Amino acid sequence: MRAAIYRGPREIAIEDVPRPAIEAPTDAIVRVTHTAVCGSDLWFYRGDSDREDGSPVGHEPMGIVEAVGDDVRSVEPGDRVFAPFLISCGYCEFCRKGLHTSCVNGDSWGGDNGGGQGEYVRARHADGTLVRVPERHADDEDTLRSLLPLTDVMGTGHHAAVSAGVDTGSTCVVVGDGAVGLCGVLAARRLGAERIVAVGHHENRLDLAAEFGATETINARGEEAIERAKETTYGGPNHVLECVGAASAMNAAIEICRDGGTVGYVGVPHGVTSEGLDVFGLFGGNVALDGGVAPVRAYAEELMADVLAGTLDPSPIFTKTVDLDGVPEGYRAMDEREAIKVLVRPHGSE
Amino acid sequence: MRAAIYRGPREIAIEDVPRPAIEAPTDAIVRVTHTAVCGSDLWFYRGDSDREDGSPVGHEPMGIVEAVGDDVRSVEPGDRVFAPFLISCGYCEFCRKGLHTSCVNGDSWGGDNGGGQGEYVRARHADGTLVRVPERHADDEDTLRSLLPLTDVMGTGHHAAVSAGVDTGSTCVVVGDGAVGLCGVLAARRLGAERIVAVGHHENRLDLAAEFGATETINARGEEAIERAKETTYGGPNHVLECVGAASAMNAAIEICRDGGTVGYVGVPHGVTSEGLDVFGLFGGNVALDGGVAPVRAYAEELMADVLAGTLDPSPIFTKTVDLDGVPEGYRAMDEREAIKVLVRPHGSE
Numbered sequence: 001m002r003a004a005i006y007r008g009p010r011e012i013a014i015e016d017v018p019r020p021a022i023e024a025p026t027d028a029i030v031r032v033t034h035t036a037v038c039g040s041d042l043w044f045y046r047g048d049s050d051r052e053d054g055s056p057v058g059h060e061p062m063g064i065v066e067a068v069g070d071d072v073r074s075v076e077p078g079d080r081v082f083a084p085f086l087i088s089c090g091y092c093e094f095c096r097k098g099l100h101t102s103c104v105n106g107d108s109w110g111g112d113n114g115g116g117q118g119e120y121v122r123a124r125h126a127d128g129t130l131v132r133v134p135e136r137h138a139d140d141e142d143t144l145r146s147l148l149p150l151t152d153v154m155g156t157g158h159h160a161a162v163s164a165g166v167d168t169g170s171t172c173v174v175v176g177d178g179a180v181g182l183c184g185v186l187a188a189r190r191l192g193a194e195r196i197v198a199v200g201h202h203e204n205r206l207d208l209a210a211e212f213g214a215t216e217t218i219n220a221r222g223e224e225a226i227e228r229a230k231e232t233t234y235g236g237p238n239h240v241l242e243c244v245g246a247a248s249a250m251n252a253a254i255e256i257c258r259d260g261g262t263v264g265y266v267g268v269p270h271g272v273t274s275e276g277l278d279v280f281g282l283f284g285g286n287v288a289l290d291g292g293v294a295p296v297r298a299y300a301e302e303l304m305a306d307v308l309a310g311t312l313d314p315s316p317i318f319t320k321t322v323d324l325d326g327v328p329e330g331y332r333a334m335d336e337r338e339a340i341k342v343l344v345r346p347h348g349s350e
Numbered sequence: 351m352r353a354a355i356y357r358g359p360r361e362i363a364i365e366d367v368p369r370p371a372i373e374a375p376t377d378a379i380v381r382v383t384h385t386a387v388c389g390s391d392l393w394f395y396r397g398d399s400d401r402e403d404g405s406p407v408g409h410e411p412m413g414i415v416e417a418v419g420d421d422v423r424s425v426e427p428g429d430r431v432f433a434p435f436l437i438s439c440g441y442c443e444f445c446r447k448g449l450h451t452s453c454v455n456g457d458s459w460g461g462d463n464g465g466g467q468g469e470y471v472r473a474r475h476a477d478g479t480l481v482r483v484p485e486r487h488a489d490d491e492d493t494l495r496s497l498l499p500l501t502d503v504m505g506t507g508h509h510a511a512v513s514a515g516v517d518t519g520s521t522c523v524v525v526g527d528g529a530v531g532l533c534g535v536l537a538a539r540r541l542g543a544e545r546i547v548a549v550g551h552h553e554n555r556l557d558l559a560a561e562f563g564a565t566e567t568i569n570a571r572g573e574e575a576i577e578r579a580k581e582t583t584y585g586g587p588n589h590v591l592e593c594v595g596a597a598s599a600m601n602a603a604i605e606i607c608r609d610g611g612t613v614g615y616v617g618v619p620h621g622v623t624s625e626g627l628d629v630f631g632l633f634g635g636n637v638a639l640d641g642g643v644a645p646v647r648a649y650a651e652e653l654m655a656d657v658l659a660g661t662l663d664p665s666p667i668f669t670k671t672v673d674l675d676g677v678p679e680g681y682r683a684m685d686e687r688e689a690i691k692v693l694v695r696p697h698g699s700e
Binding site for chain 2: 094099260273287290
């Protein structure tokens, strides 16, 4: 099969690789019809994080089940499914309490499982990992585009909102106007927030934030962004969604948060070791830091229900669509911020 | 009046200084009968933090009200009172929600207010700051020794337990066997924890932890302490009380905590800038970091009720008592870990 392969910073190659096969009775093989390029893929793309030369990339697969092992119960060949960015068993202590990212039997995409940006993947622990799309929605292209973000960014934005304690009537600030921040706005609105202040520095993304439910947008950086966010929330909100992960964004979130409030953070931390996290800001104001890597599998069913009901639609974050050969161009477009998020159709539009 | 004054690292002098007077109608003057030396006093004592030469020290005053301003309603001359380590107004947004440490009208002991380790202090915002001891208990020396830790360490240990989410039946680990850690054990027991594992490295303090309700003690450092704490809690508890503040202790607490659990931290952070906080440990395991500087004023009444009922007694943490002239010796004894916490009677035992 053909798949996107990492070949060094800024080098994504489309290569022929072995097609994954059923190895354990709990495996399923999925023919990937839709997937995406993630903001977190840009770190190895830019050389900011290490990745093995020759490793398959991508971690947001959606597709059609091609084959299942003997013990798979929840899906069968022909089913439309999607999967979170991590594989989880579904039955360990952590999966049972909704923290699938800590699954004791968990695994990642890539390696022998295949990366999401390829023609096929092996979904280990298929019953715990795959989410089945009800048949009557399984071939509706618009619906599939709206469901695809549930593999990662929509669940991640939701985790930020949940972790920040957003509830009916809340006032919150969302730091970051990338795909996760935009989904954080959707999530906060869905949870009933009354005021949602989106902070970023891209006019077009902030326009989308407003469409998604932000009641106010702030296009500014650094101290100016912090001051304006605090001023408009009378000193800072009790709930801040940190949707970037950079030390500067985390420290801005801490500074914006009202004393006694909570920062829900979901961006993979980077730069916090060299630049330092503002622990004194947390300590002095009793600001709680909650969140972490988002257990998006835990949120899939409730978010899918809303997508299928037509009350949740994150698909506008996909501003560019490519086929497999277009994946390198997709990375470039995201790296240069021409695209918010790129949708990939490994087998073309068929 | 006479008071303990900071004169440089390891130099505490007893000097004659002006006696504080009523300046605002909300002030009260308190004749300090009991106070203490705090573990946090050791940082400037050791030269680890800056402090102005000539500044009065101490922040845990208990005594008799000597005079009150015209607007003071809750106490009158002759009342036995104690005060938290920070002054708070009692009526701002933060005081009203129990976060007195973020009081917008707040102030510190020291300066013109006098330090706790002196003969008199001025309690600004007396109605918000002072806690009145009911008259029938006001002169019982044993009761007063048991109430004195409510000015700081008992409320701080309680904040660690509350912030860590300790509840009936909880299993928790308390990191640190200093006065705050020991009070954390008392607080966890009081909140109904079923298993309390105290981690430290002083046999006599861990013995006291066991008397206070620790169901298990671990006398070890570093990786060994972490491994033993995790092993005995089947991989880590959901609730960890971090009662030290050093980066190594905070990172140990994060590592000990079960994925999805909460670290309640109350030790003033030190070393986190140079050594770094284990943000990836928090992120990967969705471990929440909650707590901060303890709003001990918020907890004073409920903890006092238990002390007066005889069900809470932190007084064994006082292993040495001195008069005002003995304050320098008290600092030395705590610095060299001869004493857990030193009680000071500025006017002698009278």
